[in-house]
Amino acid sequence: MNREDIGSAVAAAVATLLGAFALKPVYATGAWFPPVLATVVVVLAGGLLLRAAGPALWTRFAGDRPVPGKLGGLAVPLVPIGQMVLVGCLLTALYAPRDAFLGVIPTPTSIRALGAVLSDGSAEMREQATPALPLHGLLALTVVLVGLVAIAIDLVAVAGRQPALAGLGLLIFYCVPVATITGGIGLTAIAAPAAGLGLLLWADQNRRLARRNRSGRRTLLGTGTLLAVRTGVFALAAGLVIGALVPTLTEGSLTTGLGGGEGGGSSTGTSLDPVAALQGQLTLPDPIDLLRVDASVDDPGYLRAVSLDRYDANKGWSLSNLDGERSIADRGSLAPLPSDEQSRRVTESITVLGHDDRFMPVPNSPLTVAVHDGDSRNWRFDETTGTVFGRNVTTAGLSYEVTASEPEPSTALLEASPALPQTNPVQNQYTQLPLLNPSVASLVRDLVADARTPYDKVRAIHGFLTNRANGFVYSLSTAPGTSGDDLTDFLRLRRGYCEQYAGAMAVMVRAAGVPARVALGYTPGKEASDGTRLITSDDAHAWVEVYFADLGWVPFDPTPISADRAVQLPWAPRADAPQNNEPLPTAAAPTGPTQAGPTKQLDPDNTFRPLNLPQSSTAAWLRPTLLFGGGTLVLLAVIATPALIRRLQRRRRLSDGAPAALWDELAATAVDLGIPVHPAWTPRQTARQLAGVVNRTDGASAGRAVRRPDTDPAAVDALRRLALAEEASSYARPGTVSADPELVAALRAARRGLVRATPPRTRALAVLWPSSLLTGAGRRWGDALGRRATGLTRRRPRTV
Structure with missing residues (x-):
């Protein structure tokens, strides 16, 4: 692992821990924090060890041989799977250690015991009103929630190299107090996740600056830090203002609570509602x-x-x-x-x-x-x-x-x-x-x-x-x-x-x-x-x-x-x-x-309301299995969403077929593959840079590439054609440039050459977590704000 990956992993862990402070008003005491802290540490340590152990083990057993493409692509999902296994071991050690091997490694008996604890947690969600008692079942479910969120944030920030995008995972923590607390949730529950978001933004900016200037000296208080602090302060202010305006639920509970009954049911007199009057039974x-x-x-x-x-x-x-x-x-x-x-x-x-x-x-x-x-x-x-x-x-x-x-x-x-x-x-x-x-x-x-x-x-x-x-x-x-x-x-x-x-x-x-x-x-x-x-x-x-x-x-x-x-x-x-x-x-x-x-x-009315909570006939193992399966599906959906969006974007540009759209797709492909392309370069300079990657050269000097035996002339020619078409369309009159099927074929050839020239791990990351989505969105937002600001400053004065 390089230094940027380690920094992103640590930032993701600290941000997750800060985001978890949104759970503070949900519990009556601070007993929720130690298992949450242990979960975040396990996810962080597991991710660092797994990412460092994989290359080390390959080098030890395979020597200098390159990693096969399929094997390199499998390495990306193996890390979150390993982290899930470690979180499962932590759950076993905390809540079902009696029948586990060495008190940590799950066994069939301990898995059943852990399933019973998680089943109790689902029942406790129905019974407890906020602020809830830190019961084992609820804490176990909290560990599952924090573990899944921590793994997702770590995956996006480190493997996907998008720490800023990972900040969306912190919103999950906000959903818990917003849905269960009546009234205010306190400053800590708002400020801590906002600080976590600011930390992820700083990590994102720091990583991008490091990628652009690896030889320059970086300081802690740089451009990325100022942007992150401004955004974090804005998020905190927005949370305080908007939070005061958004209506809350009528009941401050995880669901209803044992004592929360406005429960229905006929006046049978066969039970006592702890918040209803006895008069209904007595009459x-x-x-x-x-x-x-x-x-x-x-x-x-x-x-x-x-x-x-x-x-x-x-x-x-x-x-x-x-x-x-x-x-x-x-x-x-x-x-x-x-x-x-x-x-x-x-x-x-x-x-x-x-x-x-x-x-x-x-x-x-x-x-x-x-x-x-x-x-x-x-x-x-x-x-x-x-x-x-x-x-x-x-x-x-x-x-x-x-x-x-x-x-x-x-x-x-x-x-x-x-x-x-x-x-x-x-x-x-x-x-x-x-x-x-x-x-x-x-x-x-x-x-x-x-x-x-x-x-x-x-x-x-x-x-x-x-x-x-x-x-x-x-x-x-x-x-x-x-x-x-x-x-x-x-x-x-x-x-x-x-x-x-x-x-x-x-x-x-x-x-x-x-x-x-x-x-x-x-x-x-x-x-x-x-x-x-x-x-x-x-x-x-x-x-x-x-x-x-x-x-x-x-x-x-x-x-x-x-x-x-x-x-x-x-x-x-x-x-x-x-x-x-x-x-x-x-x-x-x-x-x-x-x-x-x-x-x-x-002094109630004459209607008796018996406590008639729904009963569960589901097997003890089914509920935790469904919860874990649902959480896994949500995690997989989060992982697959960027790839799907990027695929739809590529299809739209190819169907357009215009030189500008195809050049935008080529630039996005370069960003996804981590190929450094300066935005100030001309199309021809960009094409030479990409051709050097396709030909696997050590660099370009005075426009002459140092070739190696494994070249792809078709991809190099396609890059040249795309660059010339982009230049021609830039100077052509609007409406005179139309789609060209040959340019679409050239783009496909150029993309194939670039993908083949990059390492397997980079290919997998480009598919799962395309970087161009975030940079493209940021550029569009910046352009829109710039146009808006220009329009305000250039507004013609009113005549009288």
Whole structure:
């Protein structure tokens, strides 16, 4: 490899890495960067080694013999194929090393494991909303994307010798955040790819200057650098301006996300949409049998389906991204309680009747979940929210057994639990709130004014909502509010169902500085004669979970439901319970005008929208195979496009047949083959230069070529005829020169002579990546701008 090829390869790698920074806003953390960096380094190192090893191996085994034409042409595609193999080894080492040879070289078993990871990645694209968690499947797909783009940019910049044209590959990175992010993507995601484009432009200019003047001294800050910097700055400015004007998608997600459901489907009541209301289930004309539970205790607790941990000013409570890395089949306890927490061990055998959901109802703090007659690995556990969810499966027809450790904290333990520091991750995440109505914030301050501990604050808010003396009534029919703020209206009208009570309490607890979230699931149902419990759609419920230091998540239920449905929570008795009829002091209800309402989801319509994501029945290996095959086809299409365009251009010029068109084709052929031709030369000087190449001379001196035995007189004569025809047409009157079939035949003979006189590798590059396309386009753009500028400067002054 020469110095220009090495420089272009390094520039292509650095530009690809800079372009990949467009992915920064797509991920929630920076864990995406190390595998992307490794991918770019592997592609760069692989390309340099393969291009250097090929000639070295040929010289070692073949000596001074020239490389056969066909073999030289095959060398160009072998490099990207080798780079793909190396990227495959990197994917194996990162995500499927267990069954690979030496942890790197793929084996049939490791390929199947890697296919499963890529299949998980496609599922995670459906589940994750941006900014997405850096899960292994998504990162593996990112490595595939970056690897294909890096290989394509390297091929165009090095093998095709067109670094500027390779900059088009950076647009692929822009497509990802533009299609998935709502709002701005940040300055880094725009500036870094723009800098990568500027670097490729500099490499292109530097390479062209080096080819024209190999003996002259080159400096870093030359003409090419200034042009590249100007273009890069223009690209950055255009991105900032145009990016602010282009509309974005309505959903900021990779596709929909588990919590992104405006999902359709009938109101069957057989699943719980984590962002839809429960009211649709609670108003079904006839209850639907969902689950049959055989518990090891007489008074089992809630069956939680999902926890809602994200609160938005417009959408209300919703589910954040779930970490799908851990399967319930993995060893170890899923969600053990802290050692200081008092609990009881519960085992429940659950048979699904009419339930059909991606979220599996389980008791609080599950330790183990075993699916009978099914694959447990398709069920994942999110430790943050305590949610068990299916990967391309639902609960329909399942039978499973859960062992859990239900919390039973004493009031003394809860009183002794201190406030979490602000730097604690749980405290930081689960107390986040938008701007609340001032009257709501004032109500919370009044309720917790005398509270000394987090538990006191929670009891004060819980007591306010559960004290009938305060006028709260359970009702599925609520009067319309007038403030425009659903939370304010609920606290003023004091009528609602379980989701409104739970959502309001969770907001108020967070406003008091205590971590809280909303849980959706089912109450224990009614006991049958055989001791089992039947859970129907009437048992759908929402409650609150509050986090206490050293104790974990503890349930509280502010909804005034009937005693036969309620779960006994000794640490959270209702304020109007018989054992404690003393009501807590009633704080004034919020009144007056409000700001933007924070809880549109708390007062939904009567239409229940079940989560009904499409299921995939495709074999695990088929999806990654299609993804890899599609990426390969795209890469091949990118490789073949310049050759196709160049072929169509040549056909058009030959069909024209005029001397000017044929001379343009001859000049383009010389550029494609890397033959130096100065634009200031006359046609005869150019013909002599090309004749020297055809005759394989060492140069031309005073118009006399130094001949070698292998000459092509027909090609030399054709070059002379084309030059004379070009001169004659240049001085002829317009319209007097017509197409000449003999000149077309002369052009074909001249091209054959030039192609035969060039090395096989150069021939292959001329076919795959014709340089004349870019130089011709640049010349046309420059001429058009020049004509425009001339017209502006020479405009006649207006007369008066």
